[in-house]
Amino acid sequence: MSRELDLAGRVVELVREIAGPEAEAEAAATYTDRALTRFANSSIHQNVADETTGLRLRLHVDGRTAAGSSTVVTDEGLRVLVERTVAAARLCPPDPAWPGLAPASPVAPGNWDSATAHASPDERADRVRAFVDAAGGLETAGYCRTVNWAGAFANSAGQAVTGRSAEAAMDGIARTGGIDGVARRNTGRLSDLDGAVLGARAAAKARAGAAPIELAPGRYEVVLEPTAVVDILQNLAIFGFNGKAYNERRSFAEPGVAQFDPAITLVDDALDTLGLPYDTEGTPKRRVALVERGVTRTVTHDRRTAAEAGATSTGHALAGGPSFGAVPTNLRLLPDGQDENGSGPTEVAGPVVDSDTAALIVGVRRGLLVTDFWYTRVLDPKSLVVTGLTRNGVWLVEDGEVTTAVRNFRFTQSYPQALAPGGVLGVGRYASLLPDSWDASWWSAPALRLASWNFTGGASG
Amino acid sequence: MTHFDVATAAVQAALDAGARYADARVMHRRYESMSARNGEIEQLTQDEDAGIGVRALVGSSWGFFAVPELSDAAARAAGTRAARIATASARVPGPAVDLVPTGGQSGTWASACEADPLSVALADKGDLLVHATKLSHEHGADLAEGRYQIWDTSKWFVSSEGHRIDQRIRECGAGISATVIGDGETQRRSYPSYRGQYGTSGWELIDSLDLGAHAARIAEEARELLTAPMCPSGETTLILGGEQLALQIHESVGHAIELDRILGWEAAFAGTSWLDLNQLGSLRYGSELMNITIDPTIPGALGSFGFDDEGTPAAKRDAVREGRWVGVLAGRDSAAVAGLDYAGSVRSDGWSRLPMVRMTNVGLEPGPHSLDEIIDATDDGILMDINRSWSIDDKRLNFQFGCEVGWEVKNGRRGRMLRNPTYTGIGPQFWRSMDMLSGESIAWGTPNCGKGQPGQIGHTGHPAAPARFTNVRVGVRG
Numbered sequence: 001m002s003r004e005l006d007l008a009g010r011v012v013e014l015v016r017e018i019a020g021p022e023a024e025a026e027a028a029a030t031y032t033d034r035a036l037t038r039f040a041n042s043s044i045h046q047n048v049a050d051e052t053t054g055l056r057l058r059l060h061v062d063g064r065t066a067a068g069s070s071t072v073v074t075d076e077g078l079r080v081l082v083e084r085t086v087a088a089a090r091l092c093p094p095d096p097a098w099p100g101l102a103p104a105s106p107v108a109p110g111n112w113d114s115a116t117a118h119a120s121p122d123e124r125a126d127r128v129r130a131f132v133d134a135a136g137g138l139e140t141a142g143y144c145r146t147v148n149w150a151g152a153f154a155n156s157a158g159q160a161v162t163g164r165s166a167e168a169a170m171d172g173i174a175r176t177g178g179i180d181g182v183a184r185r186n187t188g189r190l191s192d193l194d195g196a197v198l199g200a201r202a203a204a205k206a207r208a209g210a211a212p213i214e215l216a217p218g219r220y221e222v223v224l225e226p227t228a229v230v231d232i233l234q235n236l237a238i239f240g241f242n243g244k245a246y247n248e249r250r251s252f253a254e255p256g257v258a259q260f261d262p263a264i265t266l267v268d269d270a271l272d273t274l275g276l277p278y279d280t281e282g283t284p285k286r287r288v289a290l291v292e293r294g295v296t297r298t299v300t301h302d303r304r305t306a307a308e309a310g311a312t313s314t315g316h317a318l319a320g321g322p323s324f325g326a327v328p329t330n331l332r333l334l335p336d337g338q339d340e341n342g343s344g345p346t347e348v349a350g351p352v353v354d355s356d357t358a359a360l361i362v363g364v365r366r367g368l369l370v371t372d373f374w375y376t377r378v379l380d381p382k383s384l385v386v387t388g389l390t391r392n393g394v395w396l397v398e399d400g401e402v403t404t405a406v407r408n409f410r411f412t413q414s415y416p417q418a419l420a421p422g423g424v425l426g427v428g429r430y431a432s433l434l435p436d437s438w439d440a441s442w443w444s445a446p447a448l449r450l451a452s453w454n455f456t457g458g459a460s461g
Numbered sequence: 462m463t464h465f466d467v468a469t470a471a472v473q474a475a476l477d478a479g480a481r482y483a484d485a486r487v488m489h490r491r492y493e494s495m496s497a498r499n500g501e502i503e504q505l506t507q508d509e510d511a512g513i514g515v516r517a518l519v520g521s522s523w524g525f526f527a528v529p530e531l532s533d534a535a536a537r538a539a540g541t542r543a544a545r546i547a548t549a550s551a552r553v554p555g556p557a558v559d560l561v562p563t564g565g566q567s568g569t570w571a572s573a574c575e576a577d578p579l580s581v582a583l584a585d586k587g588d589l590l591v592h593a594t595k596l597s598h599e600h601g602a603d604l605a606e607g608r609y610q611i612w613d614t615s616k617w618f619v620s621s622e623g624h625r626i627d628q629r630i631r632e633c634g635a636g637i638s639a640t641v642i643g644d645g646e647t648q649r650r651s652y653p654s655y656r657g658q659y660g661t662s663g664w665e666l667i668d669s670l671d672l673g674a675h676a677a678r679i680a681e682e683a684r685e686l687l688t689a690p691m692c693p694s695g696e697t698t699l700i701l702g703g704e705q706l707a708l709q710i711h712e713s714v715g716h717a718i719e720l721d722r723i724l725g726w727e728a729a730f731a732g733t734s735w736l737d738l739n740q741l742g743s744l745r746y747g748s749e750l751m752n753i754t755i756d757p758t759i760p761g762a763l764g765s766f767g768f769d770d771e772g773t774p775a776a777k778r779d780a781v782r783e784g785r786w787v788g789v790l791a792g793r794d795s796a797a798v799a800g801l802d803y804a805g806s807v808r809s810d811g812w813s814r815l816p817m818v819r820m821t822n823v824g825l826e827p828g829p830h831s832l833d834e835i836i837d838a839t840d841d842g843i844l845m846d847i848n849r850s851w852s853i854d855d856k857r858l859n860f861q862f863g864c865e866v867g868w869e870v871k872n873g874r875r876g877r878m879l880r881n882p883t884y885t886g887i888g889p890q891f892w893r894s895m896d897m898l899s900g901e902s903i904a905w906g907t908p909n910c911g912k913g914q915p916g917q918i919g920h921t922g923h924p925a926a927p928a929r930f931t932n933v934r935v936g937v938r939g
Contacts, residue, residue: 035546036915040726043555047546048915050527050813052512071510071529084507091583093502093591121524121549128553141729143914173729180728248604249642322504323496323608374732377850379863379881380646385939387861387883389854410852410859410885412939437730438916456937457885459859 004029005152005162007055007073012154014082015059023061023086024101026155028280029073030054033117036145037124039172042132044125056280056319057085065095069319099303101157102282102313110149110165110277116190117148117166127170127195134199135174138206142172146190149275149440153282161284163276167442168193169435173392174202179212179405181205182372182392183353184227186435186442188274201353205371208351209393212405214458221367221425222453223360223397225353226432229333229445231373231388232415234436236266237328239381240416241290243305243316244325250381251299252416259296259416261424263336266291268300268316268328273433273442275330281317288314290328294421302326329439335446336427351395351402356428357447362400363426364449368409369395369402379412387412389459408459418450425449464489465627467536468619471515474540476621480517480547482560483540484620486770487513487531488812493579495586496608500595502587503606512812517543521558522550527813559797561804563773565623570767571630573760574663578611578633581664593637593672600680602639608657609635609667610908612920616770616812624772632763632920634659634906635667639680641687648686648880650679650865654704655848659906659920660761682866685878692867692882694936698839699884700832700929702846705864706825707905707923713888714746714753715823715921717857718780719806720791720799722818731912732855735888736786738799744786747892750828750928753781755790755806757821762922763906764823766808770816773805780823784893792818810917817913824924828898832927835897842870843935845882861885861937884935897929 001009007029015025035049055078058067066089070081124144132140150164170193171184183201185193224232238245245251252259270285271277277285281303289297301309302317305326316326351369352358361369376388387410394406417423428446436443462470468485475483489511496503512529513536524547528539590607597605611633618626636657640649651657652675660666701709721727722734736744746753757765757775768774771793780788790806791799795818809816836844850863867882868875902924910919 034915037550038914039553040728041555041724042553044522044550044553045555045726046525046815046817047523047550048525048527048815049542049546050514052527052529052813054510066505066507068507068509070508071512073529077509081509088505088507088583091587092505093587095502121546122552125549125552132553139725139728141725143729145915171729175728182729250604250640250647320504320506374855375852377852377863379850379883379939382642382647383645383939387850387852387863387937387939389852389859391855408854408859410854410861412861412937414939437914438911454939457859457861459854 002150002152002162004031004150005160008152008154011055011057011078011082012156014078018082019061019086023059024156025059026101026282028056028151028153030149030151033148035121035124036143037121037128038143039128040141042140044128047121055081057081059085059089060098061086061089063094064089064092065098066092097304099307101155102159104158105284107161107163107277107284108271110163111188111274112164112166113189116146116168119146119190123190127193130195131172131199134196135203138174138176138203140172140174144170151276153278155282159282161278161282163278165275167274170195170198171435172198172202174206176206177210179206179209180392181209184434186433204349205351205393209405212407214407217455217457219452219454221364222450223357223364223367223369224448225357225371226434226445226447227372228370229448230434230443231376233331233333233443233445235376235378235384235386235415237331239378239384241299242325242327243299243301243309246299247305247308252382252384253296253299255296255298257296258294258421260291260294260419261421262294263424263427264291264294264419265334266331267334268331270330273330273444275440279315279317280319283313283315283317285315300326300328329441332431332444333446335431336429351393356430360426360428360447360449361397364397364400367397368406369397384415385412386415409455410457410459411454412456413454418453423451425451462533464617465619465625467513467531468617470533471513471536471540472619472621474537475515475517475544478541478544479519480544482518482621483516485513485515486812487617488614490612490614491579493611495590497590497594499598499605500591502591513539514812515539515543517547518558519544519547520551522547522554524550525815558794560793561796561802566768566772566774567625568768570628572661572765574631576664578664579613589672593676596673596676597637597639597680600677601641601684602680603642604640605680607637607672609633618772620772626768626772628767630661630766631663632659632661633664633666634908635670635672637672637676639683641683643687648683650683651847652679654905656909659763659908661763661765662761686866686880689878689880692879692936694938696932696934698842698929698931699933699935700835700839700842700844700870701927703901703903703925703927704905705846705848706928707925708848708851710823710825710923710925711907711921712851712853713857713860715820718789719818720789720795724795724798730914735856735858742787745784746781746786746889747784748895749783750895750898751781751784751892752826753823754826755780755788755821755823759822759904759922762822762904763908763920764821764922769805769807770809771804771807776805790818790820808919810919814917819919820910820921822904822922822924824904827900827902827926830897830899832899832901835899835927835929836870836875837873838897839870840872843879843882844868844870844875858888882935883937884933885937886933891930894931895928896931899926902926
């Protein structure tokens with residue numbers, strides 16, 4: 001038995017002891033070993049690590065529900081957590097919509113690599129060294145991180161599962177004359193991260209961004225690199241495919257309706273990427289087809305949102321979910337041709353990072369190549385109108401070729417509208433797995449060629 | 462062992478492992494949050510975390526390590542590990558690191574608190590949210606939501622320079638919102654702001670908000686917004702309410718004056734700043750009405766403390782005086798790099814995160830007018846209030862903000878309600894156009910400021926009053 005499963009099981013037993021055998025309880029224990037080596041001005045300026053075991057408890061007693069968590073995992077700490085949460089539940093109003101506990105069900109093993117899980121600070125620093133050196137004298141900044149999770153879940157309905165996962169990510173920019181180029185990658189194996197390749201790519205893009213011109217705002221055809229497409233996925237996940245938002249009619253999602261271009265297929269699939277293989281309610285994660293060839297099929301649910309919708313949980317319960325919902329955290333936009341496991345495109349020099357994106361550019365008569373979106377915020381969640389800026393490189397494409405760098409734009413654009421039928425002119429054949437800056441979430445996307453994107457102003461005025 | 466003993470053991474271990482400077486923070490935090498929707502409690506959670514974070518400087522390279530165990534052995538191991546990480550940092554070394562002197566501070570500090578928010582009966586707290594959201598739902602809100610949050614943080618700081626400081630900071634806040642769902646869009650009104658109001662205060666802050674008294678109004682206003690005319694597009698005179706101006710200060714001044722951004726330390730993620738240190742003391746940031754202070758000593762404001770997380774005592778400082786840029790938010794190492802002689806703005810969001818430059822209370826000093834006087838003096842403009850969306854570029858220049866509500870201002874009178882108001886501009890141009898400023902200042906609390914990798918959530922305060930700006934572009938459409 002793992003230490004985490006022992007902790008979770010002891011918490012469930014304590015709930016029975018303190019609140020009685022009728023109490024329903026679920027407990028998750030997660031050990032997280034996170035290390036992040038951060039660099040700026042081409043030197044390591046922040047280098048951090050922490051090892052934390054956190055316990056999360058939710059219980060339902062006498063028809064009332066409360067939740068709590070603690071990092072104090074001593075015997076006394078466990079008892080304090082349980083007593084406090086039981087007392088809180090007894091003071092809460094009734095919870096008639098309590099959906100019950102997840103039944104016993106096996107989970108798949110997580111994606112885990114020992115070398116990544118136990119990587120040393122020297123190994124991360126070496127990749128930073130390679131990134132800096134490959135940038136050829138350009139100023140660089142970014143990070144290299146590794147994370148190791150070992151978790152367990154137990155509930156009083158008999159579910160008892162464990163899982164583990166490890167990831168490595170590198171994200172960096174190179175700068176020259178105030179122009180930034182970026183390269184980032186996420187993987188389950190630190191050995192897959194080549195700092196030199198990423199540093200060279202970032203530097204090539206930065207150099208290609210020199211002498212940008214100002215273009216007039218307006219609607220432009222665009223080729224979005226995977227780094228920009230990820231922002232679309234994040235907002236679709238939070239505001240669109242979130243079961244709670246759907247139940248509350250705040251989502252655009254309409255299952256059964258062809259809301260997207262036939263080129264768009266979206267799946268949420270934790271098992272083929274990273275993260276623990278069960279959600280915070282202990283429900284096994286599984287592959288969920290959200291959009292198939294343009295037709296919205298479903299949204300993601302936890303047990304509560306599923307009960308409200310007359311559906312079943314899809315394994316998307318999150319801590320804090322009762323407030324903000326059940327959100328896909330492993331969303332993938334499938335590449336053209338379903339080439340999910342291909343070896344990846346050939347690197348090319350210049351602003352176009354790879355041959356896959358280059359193939360999309362060939363068809364553009366006049367449009368923009370966009371690397372990143374930045375500081376995007378939703379103006380209206382239902383129409384999913386979003387404002388934000390471009391970052392880390394924009395280029396004018398004329399007659400299938402990149403002709404000049406362009407200054408950053410601000411845009412205001414409905415994301416579903418941009419992907420609506422007829423809006424998608426091309427999808428890349430290779431999907432990149434990219435890291436989330438904040439959460440244990442992973443996003444996989446190919447490059448996209450879209451018919452129109454609404455740029456509402458130049459960033460400089 | 463006391464928490465000071467644990468921290469001291471960690472510092473000594475780091476020094477033994479080769480550090481020339483080390484500090485350690487033991488932190489213990491209790492957090493409680495409750496939310497309600499349409500008259501029913503939606504979620505109650507009570508969290509507790511405790512641990513120690515150790516920072517070590519080996520040569521000119523930093524390392525940081527944190528663990529939740531608070532034993533002597535765990536603390537010593539953490540100190541050693543921090544030094545080892547710092548040693549690895551030297552594989553990609555930077556310039557020499559110095560720390561501006563603060564002296565070996567000793568002290569104890571606690572924020573004012575009349576009613577311990579964690580001791581208020583849960584049933585009473587629930588009744589407050591249930592009542593307010595039920596009332597709002599009954600008055601037309603499709604989604605009437607309410608929430609409070611409470612943080613009770615104790616920390617013990619020790620450094621190899623002799624610091625020995627303990628602090629207890631109690632923070633709380635609450636707010637309600639009403640969302641109505643129309644065909645293809647939603648409208649929302651909130652009270653007292655988009656996020657609520659937060660401060661370093663006891664439950665008396667939440668009592669003073671009187672959430673129930675505003676529940677019906679916000680629902681009715683949200684429904685009215687669904688059929689209100691759209692905010693027109695073009696350039697006009699813009700009057701901002703204090704809550705929106707607080708966010709404007711946060712985004713276009715507070716982040717821009719963070720010294721770590723100015724030095725490029727956040728370049729890859731949070732971004733840099735349009736400010737150049739060579740212009741400190743001379744740059745015209747805004748109109749002469751613009752006086753921005755950095756002041757962690759404001760009683761009850763969310764960014765207040767006795768000492769920052771490097772042990773620097775809280776002190777008030779000018780950031781912009783009569784429109785001229787004169788000060789930055791700094792830490793001990795960033796200040797030394799910049800050749801400045803002050804720090805005091807470094808914090809972390811927990812024991813497991815590295816302290817970094819964060820806003821404290823960055824606020825606009827009040828002006829001579831009232832909001833009514835500003836409206837009276839405006840022939841043609843728009844009044845906007847309560848933030849709905851916020852976005853600004855990575856140099857903190859180009860912004861676009863959306864507000865929940867706008868009103869026409871014609872011939873000195875507030876007129877029709879306007880839907881989906883937005884405005885956009887460039888920071889210094891915008892601030893230079895401020896020509897009227899009210900004296901009705903409130904220190905708004907922002908409990909969700911994101912920065913750093915791994916991500917950290919900061920709590921900041923922003924004194925702000927309604928103000929008027931000329932020739933602002935409004936009504937940007939999607």
